[in-house]
Every structure is written in structure tokens, then in C-alpha cells.
Amino acid sequence: MNNKWKIIKTLFLKEVCDVLRDKKAIMMMVFVPVIVYPLIMVVSMAIASMVDGNNDRVYDIVVYNESSRFDAENLENVLKENAVEKNEEDGSEEQLYSINYEISDKKISEEECKNKIDDKEFDAYIEITDIDEKMDVKAFYMESVNESSDAMDKVRKAVDSISDDIVQKNVENAGLDTNSFLNPISFEKSGLSSDEQMAGMLMGMILPMMIILSILISVMHPSIDLTAGEKERGTLETLLMLPVSGKYIVLSKTLTAAMCGVVTAILNILSMSAVFIIFIEQSKIAGMMGGFNIEFSSFISAMLITFPVIIVTALFMSAIFMCFTCFAKSYKEANSYMSPVMIVLMFLGYGSMSPTVELNQYIAIVPVLNVSVLIRDALNFKLDYSMFLLVLCSMVLYSVLAILFLSKAYNSENLLFGDGKNAISLFEKRSNIKKGMPVTIGDLCFIFPVVILIYFLLGALIQAKYELVGMPLSQFLILVGIPVAFFVYAKKDLKKVYSFNKCSPLSLVGGVLTGIGGFLIASILGDAIMKVTGITVNERLVDTFMKFYSQNVILVTVCVALTPAIAEEMFFRGVLFSALKDKLKPVYSVLIVSVLFGLFHMDLIKFFTTGALGAILCLLTYYGGSIFPSMFAHFTINFVSIILTKYATEQMAQSLNNPVFGIVGVAAVAVGLFIVKNSNKKIVEVVSAAET
Amino acid sequence: MIRAKNLVKTFTKTVQKNRKIEFNAVDDISFEAEKGEIVGLLGPNGAGKTTLLRMLAGLMAPTEGEVSVIAGDGETVRGENLKRHIGYLSANTKLYGRFSAREILKFYGRVYGMEDEAIDRRTEEIINVLGMEKFADNRIDKLSTGQMQRASISRCLIHDPEIYIFDEPTLGLDILSSSAIIDFMKAEKEKGKTVIYSTHYMEEAEYLCDRIVMINEGKIVCNDSFDNLKKDTGSQNLREVFRKLIENKMESAANE
Numbered sequence: 001m002n003n004k005w006k007i008i009k010t011l012f013l014k015e016v017c018d019v020l021r022d023k024k025a026i027m028m029m030v031f032v033p034v035i036v037y038p039l040i041m042v043v044s045m046a047i048a049s050m051v052d053g054n055n056d057r058v059y060d061i062v063v064y065n066e067s068s069r070f071d072a073e074n075l076e077n078v079l080k081e082n083a084v085e086k087n088e089e090d091g092s093e094e095q096l097y098s099i100n101y102e103i104s105d106k107k108i109s110e111e112e113c114k115n116k117i118d119d120k121e122f123d124a125y126i127e128i129t130d131i132d133e134k135m136d137v138k139a140f141y142m143e144s145v146n147e148s149s150d151a152m153d154k155v156r157k158a159v160d161s162i163s164d165d166i167v168q169k170n171v172e173n174a175g176l177d178t179n180s181f182l183n184p185i186s187f188e189k190s191g192l193s194s195d196e197q198m199a200g201m202l203m204g205m206i207l208p209m210m211i212i213l214s215i216l217i218s219v220m221h222p223s224i225d226l227t228a229g230e231k232e233r234g235t236l237e238t239l240l241m242l243p244v245s246g247k248y249i250v251l252s253k254t255l256t257a258a259m260c261g262v263v264t265a266i267l268n269i270l271s272m273s274a275v276f277i278i279f280i281e282q283s284k285i286a287g288m289m290g291g292f293n294i295e296f297s298s299f300i301s302a303m304l305i306t307f308p309v310i311i312v313t314a315l316f317m318s319a320i321f322m323c324f325t326c327f328a329k330s331y332k333e334a335n336s337y338m339s340p341v342m343i344v345l346m347f348l349g350y351g352s353m354s355p356t357v358e359l360n361q362y363i364a365i366v367p368v369l370n371v372s373v374l375i376r377d378a379l380n381f382k383l384d385y386s387m388f389l390l391v392l393c394s395m396v397l398y399s400v401l402a403i404l405f406l407s408k409a410y411n412s413e414n415l416l417f418g419d420g421k422n423a424i425s426l427f428e429k430r431s432n433i434k435k436g437m438p439v440t441i442g443d444l445c446f447i448f449p450v451v452i453l454i455y456f457l458l459g460a461l462i463q464a465k466y467e468l469v470g471m472p473l474s475q476f477l478i479l480v481g482i483p484v485a486f487f488v489y490a491k492k493d494l495k496k497v498y499s500f501n502k503c504s505p506l507s508l509v510g511g512v513l514t515g516i517g518g519f520l521i522a523s524i525l526g527d528a529i530m531k532v533t534g535i536t537v538n539e540r541l542v543d544t545f546m547k548f549y550s551q552n553v554i555l556v557t558v559c560v561a562l563t564p565a566i567a568e569e570m571f572f573r574g575v576l577f578s579a580l581k582d583k584l585k586p587v588y589s590v591l592i593v594s595v596l597f598g599l600f601h602m603d604l605i606k607f608f609t610t611g612a613l614g615a616i617l618c619l620l621t622y623y624g625g626s627i628f629p630s631m632f633a634h635f636t637i638n639f640v641s642i643i644l645t646k647y648a649t650e651q652m653a654q655s656l657n658n659p660v661f662g663i664v665g666v667a668a669v670a671v672g673l674f675i676v677k678n679s680n681k682k683i684v685e686v687v688s689a690a691e692t
Numbered sequence: 693m694i695r696a697k698n699l700v701k702t703f704t705k706t707v708q709k710n711r712k713i714e715f716n717a718v719d720d721i722s723f724e725a726e727k728g729e730i731v732g733l734l735g736p737n738g739a740g741k742t743t744l745l746r747m748l749a750g751l752m753a754p755t756e757g758e759v760s761v762i763a764g765d766g767e768t769v770r771g772e773n774l775k776r777h778i779g780y781l782s783a784n785t786k787l788y789g790r791f792s793a794r795e796i797l798k799f800y801g802r803v804y805g806m807e808d809e810a811i812d813r814r815t816e817e818i819i820n821v822l823g824m825e826k827f828a829d830n831r832i833d834k835l836s837t838g839q840m841q842r843a844s845i846s847r848c849l850i851h852d853p854e855i856y857i858f859d860e861p862t863l864g865l866d867i868l869s870s871s872a873i874i875d876f877m878k879a880e881k882e883k884g885k886t887v888i889y890s891t892h893y894m895e896e897a898e899y900l901c902d903r904i905v906m907i908n909e910g911k912i913v914c915n916d917s918f919d920n921l922k923k924d925t926g927s928q929n930l931r932e933v934f935r936k937l938i939e940n941k942m943e944s945a946a947n948e
Contacts, residue, residue: 003805010802014788021790234786238847240751241785242803243775413752 218264246410261314319402510675511629515636517668732901779848782859789833838869
């Protein structure tokens with residue numbers, strides 16, 4: 001065996017052995033999937049069958065009959081008949097529930113009725129009156145009380161049945177043929193899905209989520225233990241004394257955590273399938289399944305396809321988890337980093353539950369969501385093998401990228417011997433927080449997902465309710481308000497956090513020029529992508545903005561141009577870029593912030609155009625040493641877009657897609673950046689001279 | 693033999709108001725440790741000892757300068773390969789609690805590319821030399837502090853390195869355990885091994901070291917034999933030498 005692989009194998013076996021001797025890991029890996037999950041399933045099935053089979057239930061129904069024609073005793077008989085199920089084959093009878101029927105001679109008010117249902121004196125109150133030629137039956141019940149709702153259903157069924165009888169009698173009395181008169185069209189449904197397909201559909205909704213959840217839980221502990229745990233125990237330095245590359249160490253750790261995920265997921269599938277098969281077989285013996293007959297061997301191919309998917313998912317999750325946990329100094333700190341990551345991954349894992357999410361070339365590259373939908377399709381016998389390959393390849397690619405990042409991290413002295421400056425300030429005791437310290441990676445890992453999540457949930461709600469005005473409301477409240485509150489608590493220097501540094505009027509002009517250039521580049525880039533791929537910008541998004549743009553130009557400028565220029569710049573170029581540029585190489589910081597800025601716009605075309613603009617705005621902040629030039633540039637981009645949409649003709653807008661404007665755009669950006677860079681130099685010189 | 697040539701390690705420190713300053717934890721340090729020599733590395737807390745030792749062991753890359761090892765066969769080794777010739781132990785290097793010392797030695801031996809038979813042979817030798825027979829198969833987390841430290845030392849020996857770098861190996865140990873470690877180092881020196889030994893216990897350094905290198909604020913303060921240092925400073929013991937060279941200097945720097 002090649003020496004390299006021999007070393008990786010030795011490191012891997014050592015890590016596996018270490019994890020297998022850890023009781024906590026065994027609990028998560030074996031005990032939970034083999035014992036806990038099936039137990040939960042058995043108990044919930046038992047509870048469900050207990051509820052279903054509970055024939056001691058008594059429904060108390062009170063009737064007040066004012067009608068001269070309605071036969072209240074007949075209603076009682078029908079209700080009691082419906083409570084008994086007759087077996088037509090052997091003539092036996094089974095009491096499903098009981099009815100306690102009482103005819104009241106006093107009318108009850110709605111308020112009194114509500115109180116009596118609340119006090120469980122009865123479940124439903126029926127009031128019967130005559131209105132002209134018709135009998136009117138009113139059922140009073142409480143929707144929020146299960147027994148009351150059930151009682152109402154039973155009354156409804158009985159009244160319908162009585163009504164049908166009356167109609168039938170009337171038709172007969174009129175001398176008509178009841179069958180052709182009452183049922184002029186016969187309808188019969190004939191389900192074509194096999195029992196396996198029905199079972200596959202049900203399993204396809206639940207199983208992918210269960211698999212992803214079990215991988216998540218089982219991978220989390222070893223990922224933390226093998227990175228932050230190792231640092232906490234002091235064995236990391238011992239390990240690094242070995243004459244092996246950080247890449248091998250990272251690979252062995254990732255494979256170990258992934259192995260835990262794979263073992264757990266397989267044990268989970270086996271244990272859940274065993275419980276499911278036993279349940280089906282028991283039901284067959286008891287004759288409860290009503291001819292529902294499943295051939296379990298038909299799911300073997302789906303399971304075989306699921307297996308490689310489980311491996312790549314576990315690999316992806318362990319690599320991603322470790323990318324976060326390797327920054328932590330202790331198990332506790334790593335746990336706090338994991339919370340937002342877990343929430344995002346779990347959210348993606350629920351994809352299989354939504355029937356509207358279909359596996360296409362876009363979903364296939366969204367990690368975890370792709371796996372969830374793929375397993376669902378495999379269980380539904382609808383697997384597209386090209387999608388299967390795309391999912392596998394994309395997950396492997398993400399894992400490799402994460403492992404490469406981790407390898408870099410494991411060669412970083414700051415990460416290995418640093419003094420824990422990555423901790424999240426919110427979890428520190430406030431009196432222990434030093435005033436004016438820089439924003440940490442931990443702070444960013446916490447604040448970014450929290451703000452984005454709130455923005456897309458609460459912000460979307462505010463924008464839907466208040467439309468145009470909702471834009472500044474949501475952006476200032478969430479993108480600015482939450483981070484500012486966090487940084488004030490963490491005693492950060494807001495001027496530094498947001499790069500609110502002095503800049504010359506000339507650099508603002510440079511910002512405006514860069515904005516114009518950026519707009520031209522983004523416009524041509526968007527047009528080119530649309531032409532090449534045939535994809536268009538999300539119509540709903542376009543409609544929303546067109547609706548906004550149709551309003552007063554000053555209001556639109558304030559809400560759509562000025563607000564994002566301040567709020568989005570403060571969040572992306574302020575919080576994110578200003579913190580990252582001190583910790584990473586400028587190129588990586590620009591790349592990360594532009595990708596996140598592109599994703600923030602939630603559209604494939606906009607991802608590329610706003611991503612490119614995000615990069616230009618980051619460069620402005622970087623060269624300008626201040627956030628103000630990028631704010632001016634952002635405002636210019638949005639403002640030009642509003643003016644063109646409102647006042648330019650279609651022909652004028654189209655002419656902007658001429659490649660010449662692209663060259664003009666690039667030149668404008670270059671000149672703008674040059675101006676900003678040079679005017680910043682002068683400012684720095686003046687400030688240094690003043691300080692000296 | 694191990695040679696440090698003009699070693700510099702620069703770190704960035706964030707002070708209040710997000711201001712960053714650069715400082716040299718190790719500032720232009722050069723010295724050599726010969727074959728069969730024990731060199732004591734002394735200095736106050738924060739002098740840069742651990743950073744220097746990490747650079748010597750190949751755990752940290754120097755900002756400037758170079759570390760090289762002249763191996764037994766005369767070959768000069770630099771960079772990543774240094775680790776193959778060095779056994780490094782510091783207060784921060786702990787062992788895997790869920791393994792026994794014997795299992796750890798097997799794992800380290802395999803990563804160093806040794807054959808299983810050679811590992812077993814070497815393991816028995818080490819267990820014998822360090823008196824670990826009674827606890828070699830017990831889990832590390834069940835051992836006493838002294839036993840754990842002996843197990844840690846055994847980890848440094850498995851690949852039979854030419855150079856040992858020990859950063860406070862007797863810290864927190866009782867007299868019996870620390871004596872065993874000191875005796876072991878004496879014996880290794882007799883075998884021609886090079887030892888760089890950092891400690892805060894002056895008596896230990898006095899007894900063990902052939903030469904003393906004292907550093908303060910990242911710079912070498914003295915590099916000489918104990919006898920010469922005593923003569924030069926007119927001191928009775930190493931504790932006095934240390935106080936005269938380091939403490940007085942720190943006081944005069946504070947007065948300035």
C-alpha cells in the first residue's frame with residue numbers, strides 16, 4: 001500500500017477507535033437509532049391505536065326541538081345506530097362509541113352553551129326550529145375541543161342521513177324512480193397506485209427527513225470531539241508533532257465523523273424498517289390492513305440508491321461541521337457555533353415533506369435539500385439517474401471544498417495556538433468583555449444566520465404588509481437594528497465595526513462613478529446570462545419591483561435606492577467585510593461577501609449580477625478605507641435602475657446591453673476605484689500626520 | 693545537533709480600540725545544542741520560551757531565520773522533516789485518555805513508518821527504561837500525574853529521535869516522578885542524545901544542564917556553562933544568576 005494511504009489508514013483507525021470508546025458517541029450512534037427511535041415509533045403507534053380503538057368514549061348530546069315536524073327520537077335512533085359497526089360477513093356487531101342523548105325543554109343561550117361544553121356537561125347542543133317550509137338544525141359546538149368537534153361530526157352525519165331518507169320518501173311519493181332521480185350520475189374512483197407506491201409515497205415523506213436528522217445528530221458529536229474537543233483535551237499539539245501533513249489529519253477526522261453518520265443512518269433505516277414490517281405483518285394477521293399488501297423487496301433498489309447518498313451526506317456534514325468547530329477552543333464553544341448550522345441543515349432536510357419541491361438541476365445543487373428530495377423520489381419509484389449523479393457529484397464537490405478549507409485551517413498557527421479570540425461575544429459575561437475588541441469569526445457565525453433568518457421571515461412579512469414602506473422598515477429594523485444591538489451589548493466600537501471612517505468628497509465622486517460602471521456591467525452580465533441559459537429573472541420579483549417603481553419617484557428613491565444603500569452596505573460591507581478583511585486574505589473576504597450578497601437577492605440571475613456588484617462594493621470599501629464610497633455607489637446603482645425603469649423606453653433600456661457599454665462600465669469602475677484609492681491615501685497621510 | 697539561526701517570530705496583538713500592534717515574541721535568537729549535550733532554556737513567563745521551542749520542534753514556522761538538524765549520518769534536515777528527528781514534549785502535549793500507553797506507542801510508531809515488529813521491540817525497551825510495566829496497558833485517563841508524564845515521554849521516544857525538546861516536563865510532579873525523568877535524561881545524554889530542556893526549577897537546571905541559555909523579551913540574555921555564569925555574575929547558584937541577569941534587567945528597564 002502506498003505510504004500516504006498507510007498513514008491515512010493509521011490515523012483513521014486511531015480516530016475510529018477513539019470515537020468508539022466514547023460512551024456519548026456510542027449513545028448517539030447505536031442506542032438512539034436502534035432503541036430510542038423505534039421505541040418512539042412503537043409508543044406513538046400504540047397510543048394511536050389506543051385512541052382509535054377506544055370504544056368507551058361517550059358523546060353527550062343535548063337537543064332542543066322547537067320544530068313540529070322534526071322527529072327528535074329518530075335522530076337519537078340514527079345516532080345510536082351509527083355508533084355500532086356491523087360485520088356483513090358474520091353478522092357480528094361492534095360498539096364503536098356511545099351516545100348519551102338528552103332532549104331539553106329549555107333553550108340554551110350561546111354563552112351558556114359554551115360554558116357547559118367547557119365544563120364538560122355535554123359535547124354538543126342541537127337546536128331544531130321550523131323556518132317556513134324547512135326544518136332548521138343548528139349545532140353548537142367548540143372547534144377547539146376534540147370531543148365537541150367529534151360529536152358535531154356525528155350529528156351532521158345523522159342529520160344528513162335523515163335528510164336523505166326524507167328526500168327518498170318524497171321522491172317515492174311523487175312516483176319517480178329514486179335511483180335515477182337521486183343519483184343521475186354514478187361516480188366510481190379506481191386508484192391505480194400499487195400498495196408499494198402508496199407505501200413509498202408515505203415513506204418518501206418521512207424517511208429522508210429521518211435519515212438526514214439521524215446523520216446530523218450522530219455526526220455532530222464526533223465532529224466537535226475530534227476538533228474542539230481535541231484542542232480542549234490538549235492532544236492536538238501531540239498529534240501535530242507527527243511528521244504528517246494537516247491534510248491527512250483532516251481527512252482521517254472527516255472520514256471518522258462521516259462513518260459515525262453512515263452507521264447511524266443505516267442502523268436507523270434497518271430498525272425503523274423492522275418496526276414497520278413487524279407492524280404490517282401483525283396487522284395482516286389481525287386482518288386490519290383491509291387487503292393492503294406490500295412486497296418489501298420492491299424497495300431494495302431504492303435502498304441501494306440511498307446508500308451512496310447517505311455516504312456523501314455524512315461526508316458533507318462532517319466536513320461542514322468541522323469547518324465551524326475547528327475555530328472553537330472548547331466543546332461548549334463549538335456547540336454554540338453548531339446551533340445555527342444545525343437549524344439551516346434541518347430546514348433543508350425537511351424538503352421531502354413539501355410536494356412542490358421537485359428535483360431539477362437547481363435543487364440538485366442545493367446541499368441536503370437535494371438529498372432529501374432524491375431519497376423521496378427513489379422511494380416513489382420516480383428516480384432520474386442523471387439527477388442522482390448530479391446530486392452525488394455536487395455533494396462530493398462541496399465536501400472536497402470543505403476538506404480543503406479545513407486543511408488550510410489545520411496549517412494555521414493562529415487557529416491551533418490562538419487565544420480563543422473566535423468566541424461569540426453574546427455568550428460571554430458582559431463584565432468580562434473588553435471594550436472595543438474586533439468582531440470575531442464566532443460573532444459573524446452567530447449574527448449572520450440570525451439576521452438573515454429573521455429578515456426572510458419577519459422582514460418578508462413586514463414587506464408584504466406595508467409594501468414599499470415595509471422596505472426601509474424591515475431593512476433598518478433587522479439589517480441595522482439587530483447587529484447594532486448585538487455590538488452595543490458586546491461593547492464593540494461601532495465606528496470600526498462599520499468602517500465609518502473619514503473620506504474625501506472626491507472619493508464619494510469615485511463611488512458614484514464606480515456605481516455607474518457597476519450598473520452597466522451588471523446589466524450586460526444579466527442580459528448575457530439570460531441569453532445563454534434561457535433563464536429569466538423571477539417574475540414575482542419583477543412584478544413587486546414594478547409595483548414599487550410605479551409610485552412617487554421621491555418615495556421610491558428613499559425606499560428602494562437610499563435604504564438598501566445604507567442598510568445593506570452596513571450589514572454586508574460594514575459588519576461582514578470589515579471583520580473578514582482583518583482575518584482573511586482580501587481576495588477571500590471579497591469572494592465570501594459577494595457570494596453571500598448574491599445569495600441574499602434570492603434569484604439565480606440576480607445572484608450573478610448582485611454578486612459581481614457586491615465584489616465591486618467590497619473593493620470600494622477596501623481601497624477607500626471607509627464604507628461611505630460604497631454607500632454612494634450602491635445608491636447610484638439603485639437610483640439609475642429606478643430612473644431607467646420609470647422613464648426610459650424599452651429601446652433605450654435594450655441599447656444599454658451593447659458590449660460597448662460593458663467596456664465603458666469596466667473603465668468607469670477602474671477609474672472610480674483609482675480615485676477612491678488615491679484620495680484615501682491622502683486622508684491616511686493627513687490623519688497620520690495629525691496623530692504624530 | 694540542532695541549530696537555531698537568527699530566529700524571529702512576529703505576532704500581531706490587538707489592543708484596545710481595535711488597534712493592532714506587531715511584536716517579536718522571539719527576536720533574532722541563534723544558538724546550537726551539540727550531540728550529547730543538555731541545554732537548559734530558562735526565562736521568566738512570557739519570555740518567548742514556548743514559541744522558541746515550538747519553532748525548534750517544527751510546530752511553528754519562524755517569521756525569519758531557520759532551524760536545522762544535523763542528523764547522525766551528517767545530513768542537514770530542515771522544514772517538515774525536522775519532526776522525524778525530534779521528540780517534543782510540553783505542558784500542552786497531552787495523551788489520548790481513551791487509549792493505553794502501549795496502544796499510543798503503536799499508533800505513533802506506525803505513523804513514523806516503523807514496522808510492527810520494530811514497534812513492539814522498541815515499546816518493550818521504553819516501558820522497561822521508564823519503569824512503566826505496571827501501567828502500560830491501563831487507560832491514560834486512569835493514570836496518576838506522574839505515570840501520565842512518563843507515558844507522555846514514552847511517546848517522544850518511540851521513533852528513537854536524536855534530539856529531545858522538553859518544555860517543563862516535571863511541572864506539577866512529585867520528587868520521585870521528577871527524579872525518574874531527570875535520571876532518564878541524564879542516561880539519554882550519555883547515549884549521545886541532544887536535549888533542550890526548559891524549566892522554572894533552577895535546581896533541576898543546575899543539576900542537569902551542561903549549558904544555560906537564558907532569554908528575556910524574546911532575546912538571548914546569556915548562553916554559557918553554569919560555572920562560567922557563576923563566575924561572571926559572582927553568584928552562588930543559578931537562582932542568583934537568574935535574578936541578577938533577568939530580574940535586575942527588568943527592574944532597570946522599568947526605571948528607565
